[in-house]
Amino acid sequence: MTDAQLIRKAAGGDAGAFQLLYERHWKAVYSYAWLLTQSVPDAEDLTQECFLTLIRKPESFVPDRAQLRTWLIAVIRRQHLGRSRRSVRDSSIDDEEDFHVAPGLEEELIRLERADAVRLAMNALPPAQREALYLFEFEQLSLAEVAGILGIEVNAVKARLYRGRERLKLLLAPLQAATKEMP
Amino acid sequence: MTEEPRDRTLDSFVAVWAAPPPCPEFHSRVRGAFEREFVKAPRWRRWNGALAWRFGKGLLGSAAIGALFFLVIGLAFPQTERFRLPWLHPSLTMDFEQISYSDNGTPRAHVYRRIVPPNRVLWTYSTDYPYDDMLKRFVSEANYLLERITSSFLENTEQAREDVYPLAAYAQTGCVGGYTPPQSRERILGYETLLGYSTTLIQWDMPHRPRITEWLAPSLGCRALKVTLENLRPDGSYHLISETRALNVVP
Numbered sequence: 001m002t003d004a005q006l007i008r009k010a011a012g013g014d015a016g017a018f019q020l021l022y023e024r025h026w027k028a029v030y031s032y033a034w035l036l037t038q039s040v041p042d043a044e045d046l047t048q049e050c051f052l053t054l055i056r057k058p059e060s061f062v063p064d065r066a067q068l069r070t071w072l073i074a075v076i077r078r079q080h081l082g083r084s085r086r087s088v089r090d091s092s093i094d095d096e097e098d099f100h101v102a103p104g105l106e107e108e109l110i111r112l113e114r115a116d117a118v119r120l121a122m123n124a125l126p127p128a129q130r131e132a133l134y135l136f137e138f139e140q141l142s143l144a145e146v147a148g149i150l151g152i153e154v155n156a157v158k159a160r161l162y163r164g165r166e167r168l169k170l171l172l173a174p175l176q177a178a179t180k181e182m183p
Numbered sequence: 184m185t186e187e188p189r190d191r192t193l194d195s196f197v198a199v200w201a202a203p204p205p206c207p208e209f210h211s212r213v214r215g216a217f218e219r220e221f222v223k224a225p226r227w228r229r230w231n232g233a234l235a236w237r238f239g240k241g242l243l244g245s246a247a248i249g250a251l252f253f254l255v256i257g258l259a260f261p262q263t264e265r266f267r268l269p270w271l272h273p274s275l276t277m278d279f280e281q282i283s284y285s286d287n288g289t290p291r292a293h294v295y296r297r298i299v300p301p302n303r304v305l306w307t308y309s310t311d312y313p314y315d316d317m318l319k320r321f322v323s324e325a326n327y328l329l330e331r332i333t334s335s336f337l338e339n340t341e342q343a344r345e346d347v348y349p350l351a352a353y354a355q356t357g358c359v360g361g362y363t364p365p366q367s368r369e370r371i372l373g374y375e376t377l378l379g380y381s382t383t384l385i386q387w388d389m390p391h392r393p394r395i396t397e398w399l400a401p402s403l404g405c406r407a408l409k410v411t412l413e414n415l416r417p418d419g420s421y422h423l424i425s426e427t428r429a430l431n432v433v434p
Contacts, residue, residue, distance in 0.1 A: 013222045015214070022213060034202035044205050048213045055221055118200045138197055 003068040004061070011058040022051060028139060029072045035134050036080045038123065046083075050075050066148070070141060074149045077131075121171040129164030132157055137165075275403065275434055281427040294430075358383045358399035372396070377408045378432055394421060403432065 001017075003024070009017035029050055033043035050072055054061060061071050122130055128150075135146045136157070147154045281293045353360075359371060372384035375398060382398040389395075398409035408429040413421040 010217070010221065015218055015222055018217050018221070019214065022210075026210070026213075030205060031202040040203055040205060043202065044209050044212075047205075048216055051213060052216060052220065055217065115199045115201055119202075122200065138200060 002063070004063045007054060007058045007061060007068075010055050018051075018055065021054075025069055025072055026051075028069050029076055032073050032134065032139070033076050033080070035122070035130065036077065046076055046079055049079060053079075066145070069139070070145045070149065073135065073139070073141075077149060118172070121168055124171055125164055125167055129160045129167065132160035133164035133168065136161055275406070275432070277406070277408075277432050278430040279427055280430055281425060283425045284423060354401040354405050358385065358401050358405040378429055380408060380432065382408055393424060403434075408432070 001020070003021065006017045006021040010021055026047060030043055030047045033046040033050070034040065037043050037046065053075055054072065061068060066074075122134070125133065131150060132146055135141045135149060136143070141149070143154050143157050147157045150157065277297045279295055279297065281295070283291045283293070285291070360369070368388045370386045370388075372386050375382050375384060377398055377400070380400040380402055382400045384396065384398055386394065386396045393412040393414050396411045396413070397407040399405045400408050407427075410425075410427045411423060412425045414424050415421055
């Protein structure tokens with residue numbers, strides 16, 4: 001059953017359809033919400049609200065225009081910006097800010113479990129690059145989809161991806177070296 | 184548009200990156216929120232749920248017990264002024280037929296019933312349009328019951344006597360000089376017997392208003408057994424616009 005069919009059924013009160021829809025997409029939605037908020041309770045709230053918004057206004061999702069995961073992620077972003085009172089413009093400014101690795105971060109990255117280290121490294125990126133990198137590399141969305149969600153040009157997405165990747169590699173270099181040194 | 188190639192060197196990190204897990208009850212909380220908002224319960228359960236949420240289950244239960252208490256007291260001790268349930272003991276029931284005439288003279292009939300409980304609050308509902316008037320009847324009856332419940336608490340016997348006294352005095356004068364609309368002229372046209380009750384025919388002329396003629400029965404607390412409304416024509420004559428008459432009276 002397609003997402004669109006499930007949405008229609010869920011909007012009619014079908015709990016089973018909602019459950020199926022939720023199981024398909026909650027992880028992507030929640031992960032992105034957490035990436036934006038850096039808080040588990042806030043990410044949970046955003047995720048719940050995002051799914052309820054979808055069921056409240058099923059007609060706002062047009063399957064021909066986007067896949068549901070992309071639509072949900074865009075909703076999450078709008079809700080997050082609405083809550084934190086940051087404008088889209090504000091969120092794109094920090095793209096060019098100076099990037100410095102915080103003192104002690106390298107040692108911390110080596111000490112941590114691999115998953116925690118990657119999470120910490122991602123968090124150390126400027127938010128605009130982090131978002132672009134996450135959507136493209138982690139969620140495997142296309143450049144056009146990322147540009148659509150972030151409300152910027154494709155070329156700007158490419159620039160953010162380039163800088164984000166370089167910085168992430170730089171941050172994760174000690175981790176890669178430590179991994180190689182392990183017997 | 185050339186698609187940006189994926190950076191394979193990040194693959195090993197992408198594979199392990201994950202947001203911290205949500206709390207264990209998170210999924211059931213989302214499901215619960217969905218069910219509360221979208222899953223359709225039977226209408227009575229939704230109303231019950233909404234009422235219980237608004238007023239609390241305890242209060243609803245207390246209201247039900249209170250209503251039962253009043254019912255039992257009212258039936259067991261109908262002579263108790265303070266706890267009497269007047270809607271169980273109507274003092275007067277009258278069925279009326281009203282015929283209204285449109286401008287071209289087409290008549291339209293309407294039948295309704297009036298119940299006059301001891302406290303003189305009229306309870307009116309139509310009997311000829313059961314479906315159209317169902318909501319009106321429900322609202323009317325609910326409103327009436329609510330009025331009676333509140334007045335059972337507030338009204339005392341002395342107050343009731345004071346309210347009744349002017350009506351009794353009015354009836355003693357043969358229903359003359361009771362209610363006179365502003366700027367109106369009251370005329371006694373005569374006396375007739377309708378449905379076995381003596382009535383006084385009284386007519387009121389009011390400027391720019393229909394002329395009213397009423398057949399008032401003193402023995403029924405000056406209730407009208409017949410009412411006509413007439414409009415003044417430019418040539419000075421009157422034409423009937425509505426006539427209401429009692430079909431039966433059950434004291």
